[in-house]
Amino acid sequence: MSLHESTTPQFKANSRNALADENLQSALRGARNGFVGKRAIARAKMGEDEFDALRDRGRDLKNHVLANLGDYLEAYEAQVIASGGHVHWAETAEDAQRIVLDICRKADAKTVNKGKTMISEECGINDYLAENGIKPVETDLGEYIIQLRDEAPSHIIAPAVHVTVPQVREEFLKAHQHLDPDRDLSGLDTLLTEARGVLREKYFEAEVGITGANMLIAETGQSIIVTNEGNGDLSQSLPKVHIVMASIEKIVPTLEDAGTVLRILARSATGQDMSVYTTFSAGPRRTVDPDGPEEYHVVLLDNGRSNMLGTEFQEMLRCIRCGACINHCPVYQTVGGHAYGWVYPGPMGSVLTPSLIGVEEGGQLPNASTFCGRCEDVCPMRIPLPKMMRHWREREFEKNLTPTATRWGLGVWAWFAKRPALYRLATRTGMAGMRILGRGRGRLHKVPLASGWTDMRDMPAPQGDTFMAQWKAKR
């Protein structure tokens, strides 16, 4: 298997299953309002204008980095080497797999601890290591839970957001067989304590720790990892080898630029002013240090990103993976992350997935949007997500990947749209027809060809005159 396998082409079927999954729906109901409200409060506490000025600064900062990415990557690499670390360049997911396995083999690793890294999900590192006899252990609590369930994350910052408490309990009883089967696991705190105890032992066993990186600083050669649990730090401080997996667009020029991103990252993600642990790592332990890894490796992953530069999708490379667009997306809130079928869900996933695995495979996702625009409204890096989803729809159409019924519908619409008189006549007739059907109630229980809408809810009957007629009357 080269990449994380996708079920993206089955997005519609996945969504239907998600809607029928009672456990998932109950978990999504719980998550729906938390993130949205907390972000709004965090922004207001700083001052909305100041927060938005930082978003502008973040956008400009990443635009500057992307314009000069080659130079910044070389400057970063030189700093890592100067601090005693190693930089490995990976063009593809397969390259990254081989590089990681190679480092693990040289370290004689049997167990590898993983801090949360989406890049490693993208590269299918866990399966690859397991196939080669090395046991990967996820240490982020959410990642640990889904690893036990043999699932992919359903959210980039809350990977187990789809799992209910009884399901966690069931997994722990199954997985932790060395513990008393009659122990009390009724409280949430007992579950957390148990996971903490089990994973604490694992930290001391692993020979290699793999973490992601929220940023790479060109000025200092530091990688930054942000967590609330502390797992990223135990994963990198206890084993003798620390591998950082990062994609090439994670670069920021200076420490102060990292500050700019940190000021908007946690507030956009969880509504915290600052995550609990923000760690700047450079090189291996110093000769006088009593702890920390003896080797420090950075795997710089391209995997399709350099091909986005200079295209209408370049702005996606500003993404800092906060998850705000996901949290605010009505489609994500309804079907959850697994329906999207690959590593990155929600609006950011809908733009990134076709870029990374191809429009043939991922082309369904940019259609999973009502273009309500909330994602762009809340994006800390001001990425025009709806515009880019529209670009993907155009490409899908050009490549003849759009379903026949949709193409036929668009064809009919285009024929009328190019003939304004006929178009107006058709809309007037349609409106009159709908008004008659909805007479007295103002809404319709059934509309021909629109059962997808009316099976779930009524269609409001049009009120008043057409837009064009009203416009004429007003002038």
Place this chain on the structure above:
Amino acid sequence: MSARDRILNRIRQASTPDDVAWQGGGATPAIAMTDGADRMDRFIAQATAADATVSRIDNMAALPAALADELRGRNLPAAIRHGADPAFTALDWGTVETSQGVGRIDEPATLSRAHYAMAETGTLVLASGPDNPVTLTFLGETHFVVLKASDIKAGFEGVFAAVRQDGLAPRTLNMVTGPSRSADIGQVLQLGAHGPIALHIFVVDA
């Protein structure tokens, strides 16, 4: 051609350098510009909001007694583990049993010294090394941190300026804001995920 060269070539062909003399940072918000008593107030308020506890002591000599009180109040054994920091090794610890070294798998209480702090977010900034082994920050059930009042900066800018001025280049610079936490079980926030369950800060006034 190596993977490195192929990636860099693709990047250079697809991008146009902007020739901007980049100035880092910018758009500093007012919450990161406090001074004097306001700065101390904000630090304490923000650290407390992040579920840390804070107490103030007059000087380092007052630390052993203050720590003994805290340990007793938390029903912890009268024992602490810390690094080789002379600020700790020089003290008379009295009834508190001390040990020196890195973090261990089962560690009720650890003690570190923060290099700086940020009032903006109530964040401690620690530097790894023999004086303050990084594992002490993550393996203690309760983590105690000593911070000089004069080392509290207003925000990121002040901390980064100090890092440069002091030539601080540790293996890790650790920003810590409250004790560890997770909401991964049932989306309910609980303290004490992998790192400390509690964080207490002693602000030393002189």
